[in-house]
Amino acid sequence: MAYNASSDVRGGRTAARERLSGANAVAGFDVASLLDVAPYSLDHVTKSALFAEAMNALTRHHFSHCPQYRSMLEFLGISLDTHHVLADLPPLPVRLFKEFELLSCPRKDVIKTLTSSGTSGQQVSRIYLDRTNAGLQTRVLARIVASITGGARLPMLIVDSPAVVRDRQLFSARGAGILGFAMLGTDVTYALDEQMRLDHAAIAAFCESHADGPVLLFGFTAIVWQHLYKVLRDKGEKLPLRDASLLHGGGWKKLASQAVDPVTFDGRLRETCGVARAINYYGMVEQTGSIFLACSEGHLHCSNFSDIIVRRSDFSIADIGESGTLQLMSLLPTSYPGHNLLSEDEATLLGEDDCRCGRKGRYFHVAGRISQAEIRGCSDTYRAA
Amino acid sequence: MVDVMTFAFWIRPANLERLRRAFAECDERLGLGVLLHITPSNVPVNFAFSYVFGLLAGNANMVRVPSRTWPQITAISSTMSRVFESGDHEQVRRRTAILRYPRNDKITADLSAQCSGRVVWGGDSTIADIRRLPLPPRAVELVFADRYSLCVLGASAMTSLPDKVMHQLARRFYNDTYLVDQNACSSPHLVFWNHVPDEETEARFWNAVERVVRDNYALEPIKQVDKYTRLLRDAVELDGNAALCARHQEYLYRVRLKALPNDMEALRGRYGYFYEYHSEHLDDLAPVVTSRYQTLTYFGVSPESLRDLVIGNRLSGIDRIVPVGRALDLDVTWDGYDIIRSLSRFISVSGSDS
Known part of the structure; x- marks a missing residue:
């Protein structure tokens, strides 16, 4: 198989087992106990053991509950009788959420469906959530x-705009992000x-009540720039x-085309909107x-x-610093x-446990979509040209 | 620009002379008049072949090239301009217009209304778009739609093939497929082994292909993600009828079919993704071949037996049977059409009885 195994650290496994041995949730490991510890506290040894354990458990869970997922794993020849090294567990390409209705719970238990248009045009991803999830x-x-x-x-x-969150059953990625x-x-x-x-009127009322105290602003990067910063700037x-x-969050692509980089963004938002700290986030609707x-x-x-892994084109594991x-x-x-996904984003792993900010865990940079291939061949001559 | 060289080689005097002899009977023919060619956006040299086909059939040619500025198109058209500037080919120059305009139905409709023949290189959707634009009553239309192609390998001929020959075969197979990401109509997606190969022969062939791929092919991330996505989709959709044979460290995916499905032509691998089928009988192909099937490449099987397969079973598809390595060789016979004759008219002259 092609998922070239990394040398997974097995040392911390017992500790991880203990951590996981609380009351269990759906998949046979306890994620709830992690809610009690600081969210960036696990170092490589502890975390890699925990993830190997948890990802194996989640893989077995979805194998038993999602028929298509089961077909995929069987086709790839992944046997769940044995424990797999983390990097050997096959990720699901995000595009498959557009092509199949992938559920690991009974249809009747779905209380929320998240959608996203994602990369390839009209088809939308559908992410089904039950109450627990x-x-x-x-x-x-x-x-x-x-x-x-x-x-x-x-x-x-x-x-x-509140219009984005109107339909409470079917959320766009943007709506889901806002409501979350x-x-x-x-x-x-x-x-x-x-x-x-x-x-x-709404902004004035908000600012009047909270001008001095700490407040949180939330929005998509491009919308904040376009509909808040630029409008305020133009009006002085x-x-x-x-x-x-x-x-x-939501990516820098639109702003990059206007030559706005993160430093410029942060500076302008500080001057215009009183933003003391602008924090960018990255996430996908498939892993809300x-x-x-x-x-x-x-x-x-x-x-x-x-956790993340950055892979080369042949799916071997990229080095730190390699995109x-x-x-x-x-x-x-x-x-x-959706526990283990192959995105269509290009990223670089920058390091693990040693960021100057003090957080444990891997840290990375996302460059954007993996570039579109030059499609060779002989189809769609007139429409595309 | 290998493709430009291929074109240059094809239009060399010796080849044109060969064609002239092969079509000697065509002295009784004249071109239709003015042709409009709509050429593909993603095969840059196709416009040049289409133009020469029109010219050889005796026509004046308006050739729409893609909006994208391919270096191949620039190279060929600037060379043409230079040749025309010499003034030695005035007749040809006056019958030549290479056009570039953005997609515009008005322009295409105006040009269509004036032509005696229209040549449309496919994509079914392109053909559907262009067909809405009417032609004069007498005008003919030649369309090259989406097609499906396959490869037949003779297992017994491949057993104990010397390494050097195996490598050559792998190289040719690579040229038919990876060179165009298996996106060309004539690139095979299905590899049909005639007679069940022994494991060693099969492995030797694919490992030889893998070596060529490793040395020559750029495995780009988006292509790889696309290929892997297709694999998992097949896992669901071919449930029970397929087994994954190998992934060759991601350079080559092979999926073995237990039976040839009726919609075989929907199984299109790209970027080095092949469906395999083992059979003792060539005739197993007959039930699945539809009019979509175009090229059959072969090695180790006699072309006569393949001809018999198509003609004996009166198959509605497969109109081109060529050795492995020649899948992409565009020629004046294509898609089952005799292009020269299709784009010209025959003047029948009968002597008087007395």
Whole structure:
């Protein structure tokens, strides 16, 4: 098989077993106990043992509960009778969530479906959540965000339109992101109206109540820039906030085309919106909850709930500093087989346990989508040309 | 630019002379008039072949090239301009227009309304788009739609093949497939072993291909993700009818089919992804071949037996049987059409009886 094994550290396995031996959840390991420890606390030895254990358990869980996933593993010749080294467990390409209805729970238990358009056009990914999985996402997200807010629920200004979250059964990735984060705030206020224009009255009321205290702003990077910063700049206005943190994600692609880099972004948001700290996050709808936050060094960090592997084109494991295709692992997904994914993003592993910010775990950089291949051959001559 | 060299080699005087002799009877023929060619966006030299086919059939040619500025197109068209500037080929120059314009139905409709023949290089969707634009009543249309191709390997001929010959065969197989990411209509997706090969022979062949791939092919991340996604999709969709044979460290995927499905032509591997089938009987192919099937490449099987397979079973598809290595060799006979005759008219002259 092609997943070239890394030398997995087995040393910390007993400790990990103990950690996992609490009351168990769905897949045969206990993720809940991790909620009690600081989210960036596990070092390589402990974490790799924990992940090997947990990913094997999750793989068995989805194998037993999702028929398509079972077919895939059987086709690849993966036997679940033996314990696999972490890097040998096959990731699922994210595109498959667009092509198949992948569930590991009874259809009737699905309480929420997340959708995302993703990379290849019209087809949408569908992520099915049952109550347990949805609840876990919320708790883990809260735990990770608490690492920047200190744990207190802060007044929250969402830089988006409430129109995005109207349908409560079927969420777009954007809507799901907003609702997920909104649960972590108090006095949740939408800064934009239905037409994506600044809602001056709402913003004024929010700022009046919370001008001095710490507040949290949340939004998608491109929307914050386009619909908040640029509009304020053009009017010569500023938000009268003194202690705001901005949590933003969704990628830099749109801003890069306007030559806006993270440093520029942070600087402008500080001047115009009183954002003392802008924190970028990376995440995918297929692994909602276990998001990756950027630290003060600008590095994206795996929390205790997630891990990554960067792979070369032949799927061997890339060295630190070498770019490749990003594989993402999350301890959360139980109602759909999204615990081990092959993304279509290009990333570079920067290091593990030794970031200057002090967080344990792997840290990395995402460059964007893996570049489109030059498609050779003889089809679609007129439409494409 | 290997493809430009291939074209240059094809239009060398000796080859054109060979064609002239082969079509000697065509002295009784004239071109249709003005042809409009719609050429593919992703095979840059195709426009040049299409143009020469039109010219050899005796026509004036308007050739729409893709909007994308391929270096191959620039190289060929600037060479053409230089040759025309010499003034020695005025007749040909006046019958030549290489056009580049963005997709625009109005322009294509205007050009279509004036031509005596239209040549459309496919993609079924392109053909559907262009067909909406009417032609004059007498005009003919030649379309090259999406096709499906396969390879037949004779197992017994391959047993004990010397290493050098095996390597050559692998190299040719590579040229038919990886060179165009298996995206060309004539690139094989299915490898049909006639007679069940022994394990060693089969492994020797594929390992030889893998070596050529390692030395020559750029395994790009997006291609690899695409290929791996296809593999897992097949795991679900071919449930029970397929087994994964090998992944060759990701350089080459092989999926063995237990039976040839009726919609075999839907199984299109790309970037080095092959479906294999073992059979004692060539005729096993007959039930699955549809009009979509175009090229059959072969090694170690007699072309006569393959001809008999197609004609004896009156198959609706497979119109090209060539040795492994020649899948991509575009020629004046293509997709079952005799292009020269299709793009010209025959003047029948009967003597008087008295």
